[in-house]
Amino acid sequence: MTRLDRREYKCNHCGAVTVISDNDAERLEQLLKQVMNRQAAQSFPSKQQPNSKMIALGLAGLVFTVTLISLATLSSHHGMSSANSSATDSVNPSVDNYFAHTTVPRDRVVVSPLEWVPDGEGGTYNGLIYNHSGYAVSPPHYNLVLFHNGIKDDQSSSIPLLGTLEPGEYTPVSFRVGKAKPDARYELIQPDRIDRSIFEVAPVALQQPIMVHQPNSPSYYLVGFVQNTLKRQFSGGGLVMLYDSEGRLIGSGFGAIEDLNPGEKTKIVMNAFLLREGKEVASYEYLLDMRYKNERQSVSMQDIEQLGSATVPNRIVRVNHAQVVIAPDTNSFEPADVLRGQ
Incomplete structure (x- = not known):
């Protein structure tokens, strides 16, 4: 793991970035300082220098402890954010109250078959996004690509209406296109990942x-x-x-x-x-x-x-x-x- 900031660490194996709690960050800082102090003591030995084997064993124990804490934190929250996203935003209370993002299997958030509704020269493809993941998710952005006679024609992107989609809920999805033909074929491009959206939902009635x-x-x-x-x-x-x-x-x-x-x-x-x-x-x-x-x-x-x-x-x-x-x-x-x- 590579340290990016006081509470941020990056996995050298998969590139995932994780943010640990303040308590764990303080423990890591204390252990790292102890290691540094002991290394400094080795560089400037006193007259009564301890046995070198004992120093090596002590350092190995501290490094092992640091590794355990880091791995425990990473393994329990692995995938909270990818290398392409900001881990700070995931837990920053000032960013729309989003506490964290993890991913859900993409096949558990599905889009219904789209219906073509003409409107002048163009029209819209319309359907519903269903959340079967068992977690609250941020409705993803989808891309739609049209093909006519095997040739790529027009394309469009969806804009989610909701900030979150709870388990079992559904929301409309629409793609506006300007060159659609009755015999056009569409392909729906899946997002790279679907984020689990976690924040405090306010129980409100209309x-x-x-x-x-x-x-x-x-x-x-x-x-x-x-x-x-x-x-x-x-x-x-x-x-x-x-x-x-x-x-x-x-x-x-x-x-x-x-x-x-x-x-x-x-x-x-x-x-x-x-x-x-x-x-x-x-x-x-x-x-x-x-x-x-x-x-x-x-x-x-x-x-x-x-x-x-x-x-x-x-x-x-x-x-x-x-x-x-x-x-x-x-x-x-x-x-x-x-x-x-x-």
């Missing part, structure tokens, strides 16, 4: 949800209140997925809130668009993806493991037989206006 539709437009809005009844500040967003009478996904959207303090209440508006014109919303699903602002000065590996093993209830709420409020057909309409007096 209050008084109302689905609103503006006439003569593909826009639907899920509006409601979010109240912080907890003891810490949180931020995040809400995702809504629209379905037709056959249960097919026909639209999705997102809305965000920032820095909601304990005791505060705010409105949230999730703006969704229909993928196909003329479809009616028969049901919808939504979830709130909120996370605490981390107030800790440091995060230990024990904290990370405890957070990673915590069970989070299914956050997806399904509403069948959706009641849709028709909004005024005016340019001055604001979706949150329907919440006045609520």
